[in-house]
Amino acid sequence: MSSGDVWIIGTSMTPFGRFEDKDLIDLASDAALDALTDADSTISDMGVVAVGNVYEANSHNGQRLQKQIGQTGVPVYNVVNACATGATAVRVALLSLAAGEADTALAVGAETMGKMGMLGEAAKSRDTKKQYSRKGRYGSVLKTEGILGTGLMPGVFAQAGTEYALRHGVTDVQFARVAQKNHAHSVLNPLAQYRKEFSLQEILEAEAIAYPNTLPMCCPTGDGAAAVVLVSDARLKTLDPDVRKRAVKISASVLTSDPWVESGQVQPDVNTLTRNAADAAYEQAGIGPQDIGLVELHDCFATAELIHYDNLRLCEPGGAGEFIDSGAPWREGKIPVNVSGGLLSKGHPIGATGIANLYEVTAHLRGEAGERQIEGAKVGLTHVIGLASACAVHILEARPTSGSEVG
Amino acid sequence: MPNSIGHRMPQQIPIVDYLVLSEPPHLEAHACTGCDALYFDRRNACAHCGGTEFTRKPLSNEGRVRAYTIVHRAAPSVPAPYTSVVVDLDDGGVVKANLLDVTGPEHIEPGMPVRLGTYVAGVDDDGVEAVAFGYRRQEDAA
Ligand SMILES: [Zn+2]
Numbered sequence: 001m002s003s004g005d006v007w008i009i010g011t012s013m014t015p016f017g018r019f020e021d022k023d024l025i026d027l028a029s030d031a032a033l034d035a036l037t038d039a040d041s042t043i044s045d046m047g048v049v050a051v052g053n054v055y056e057a058n059s060h061n062g063q064r065l066q067k068q069i070g071q072t073g074v075p076v077y078n079v080v081n082a083c084a085t086g087a088t089a090v091r092v093a094l095l096s097l098a099a100g101e102a103d104t105a106l107a108v109g110a111e112t113m114g115k116m117g118m119l120g121e122a123a124k125s126r127d128t129k130k131q132y133s134r135k136g137r138y139g140s141v142l143k144t145e146g147i148l149g150t151g152l153m154p155g156v157f158a159q160a161g162t163e164y165a166l167r168h169g170v171t172d173v174q175f176a177r178v179a180q181k182n183h184a185h186s187v188l189n190p191l192a193q194y195r196k197e198f199s200l201q202e203i204l205e206a207e208a209i210a211y212p213n214t215l216p217m218c219c220p221t222g223d224g225a226a227a228v229v230l231v232s233d234a235r236l237k238t239l240d241p242d243v244r245k246r247a248v249k250i251s252a253s254v255l256t257s258d259p260w261v262e263s264g265q266v267q268p269d270v271n272t273l274t275r276n277a278a279d280a281a282y283e284q285a286g287i288g289p290q291d292i293g294l295v296e297l298h299d300c301f302a303t304a305e306l307i308h309y310d311n312l313r314l315c316e317p318g319g320a321g322e323f324i325d326s327g328a329p330w331r332e333g334k335i336p337v338n339v340s341g342g343l344l345s346k347g348h349p350i351g352a353t354g355i356a357n358l359y360e361v362t363a364h365l366r367g368e369a370g371e372r373q374i375e376g377a378k379v380g381l382t383h384v385i386g387l388a389s390a391c392a393v394h395i396l397e398a399r400p401t402s403g404s405e406v407g
Numbered sequence: 408m409p410n411s412i413g414h415r416m417p418q419q420i421p422i423v424d425y426l427v428l429s430e431p432p433h434l435e436a437h438a439c440t441g442c443d444a445l446y447f448d449r450r451n452a453c454a455h456c457g458g459t460e461f462t463r464k465p466l467s468n469e470g471r472v473r474a475y476t477i478v479h480r481a482a483p484s485v486p487a488p489y490t491s492v493v494v495d496l497d498d499g500g501v502v503k504a505n506l507l508d509v510t511g512p513e514h515i516e517p518g519m520p521v522r523l524g525t526y527v528a529g530v531d532d533d534g535v536e537a538v539a540f541g542y543r544r545q546e547d548a549a
Contacts, residue, residue, distance in 0.1 A: 118480075119480065119481075119482055129532050130531045130532045131531050131532060131533060131535075132420050132529075132531045132535050132537055134420075134424060136448075137448035137449045138423045138424065138425065138447060138448045139421075139423055139424030139425075140422065140423050141420050141421075141422055141423075141537050142422060142528065142529050142537050143482075144422060144423065145482050145485065146478070146481050146482055146485030146486075146487075146489065146505075147422065147485075147504075147505065147528050147539050147541075148422070148423070148503060148504045148505070148539065148540075148541075149491035149492060149493070149503035149504050149505055150476065150478050150481075150482075150491040151503070152482060154476075154478075154480070155476050155478055155491055158476035159474040159475060159476045159491065159493055160474070162474045162475050162476060163473055163474035163493065166472070166473070166474065166516075166517040166518070167517070172512070207479070207480070208477070208479040208480075208488075209479060209480045210476045210477065210478050210479065210480070211476050211477035211478075211479070211512055212476075212512070260444070260454045260455040262444070262445070262499075262500070262501050263473070263493065263495075263501035265446060265447060265448070265501075266447075266493060266501055266502055266503035267474065267493045267501070267503055
């Protein structure tokens with residue numbers, strides 16, 4: 001009897017960076033076609049397509065992609081869900097398989113941000129008469145950013161970090177060590193946007209962005225795409241043995257939003273929804289944090305990674321500072337975290353991020369990660385969170401090598 | 408000193424409508440009558456319990472620092488560095504604002520007590536002043 005399991009049989013990501021000669025659909029096509037090749041499949045085999053993108057979300061990118069790689073008439077879903085956009089596209093594809101509407105699916109995430117900068121676009125100049133009037137649900141008479149605190153990404157994640165730090169005694173050096181680790185890891189990843197190692201001192205003395213995060217503790221903007229090909233368990237059994245042996249099981253797929261907390265209206269709570277997603281994923285997969293061989297988590301800022309050690313239950317409660325000090329999340333450590341270089345150095349083209357982390361973990365579980373391979377990794381966890389908020393956690397498992405299944 | 412709203416002052420308008428320019432200036436929230444959840448903005452229903460009835464509730468001018476950051480790279484036209492704080496108000500409510508007169512992490516301690524203060528953040532072409540609020544360390548504001 002076939003289980004309800006869903007498998008990744010193909011995956012790819014483009015290098016992340018800035019590509020002036022490629023538009024969004026070029027990048028999406030590159031990732032999609034390469035993932036299909038990796039799956040020994042073609043677009044004609046796909047029963048459903050889901051495409052995630054944030055900044056061109058009203059452009060029907062799924063259909064634009066089909067025009068370039070195959071208009072097969074299957075259902076297409078255009079997905080946007082903050083920094084969890086790519087992961088949500090994967091979940092849309094997965095849900096189609098789980099519902100029995102399709103037994104093969106292609107999920108793609110793509111983004112072109114260029115040199116947008118971490119604060120977004122500059123303000124437009126004003127030439128009309130300035131006259132205060134109450135606007136919006138807060139009755140604001142002028143822009144409150146920078147007057148009533150900061151709500152921009154660097155500041156929000158800095159404040160999330162200091163909230164944890166004030167409670168648990170984390171130091172700015174411990175936050176900086178996260179960036180030191182991820183930049184060191186990125187040197188081994190040919191697809192990373194930046195592959196430069198930084199000393200702890202260089203990180204601490206770099207340009208301050210929003211304390212305690214300095215420039216190398218903030219992820220860059222950039223372009224890129226990633227894709228996965230999913231199949232149902234029943235479909236997998238019909239596929240070539242060479243495809244089956246490289247298949248990676250999705251043992252858990254969870255999406256959460258932020259539940260109400262008193263402070264949430266002024267400072268997004270990035271913790272509760274991550275904890276909820278992690279707990280549900282561990283339960284779904286029937287494993288615990290101690291079973292995880294590697295983690296790709298959402299280090300949009302160094303402060304974010306540190307608090308997610310705790311949120312994902314990788315460390316003792318309140319012990320994220322000691323966890324980084326212990327070396328546990330380094331690639332040689334107990335639970336390697338962001339061996340790809342993470343968002344801090346691999347890059348963060350928003351729509352692609354939640355699939356690129358699946359690409360990374362799949363590569364390790366297949367034993368195909370080259371120089372940066374974590375030897376013997378059998379189980380991996382991916383995590384993305386975007387403000388709004390949306391959080392996705394996936395747990396992937398390598399296929400047992402003994403080939404217990406008859407097909 | 409927080410400025411006060413007296414006679415012969417230019418016309419003033421609060422930067423947001425949850426700042427009330429009475430004497431003393433203070434914050435007011437919409438309180439859900441079902442669960443006491445507090446909201447600074449207008450809500451169609453309570454995000455906590457689903458209730459649809461709200462009353463106005465004045466909030467304390469004193470609280471404690473829960474989180475902070477010192478912003479060095481700020482949005483265009485915002486002077487930097489400045490300090491943003493999340494404050495747990497005494498008797499309920501959490502608010503975000505600037506911590507005035509502090510730009511170094513060494514001046515911030517866990518649970519540090521702060522007090523609300525107001526200041527003029529801008530003037531429009533009719534001479535109307537926009538009054539903003541921020542917090543000061545209680546030891547400085549005393
Ligand atoms: Zn309520």
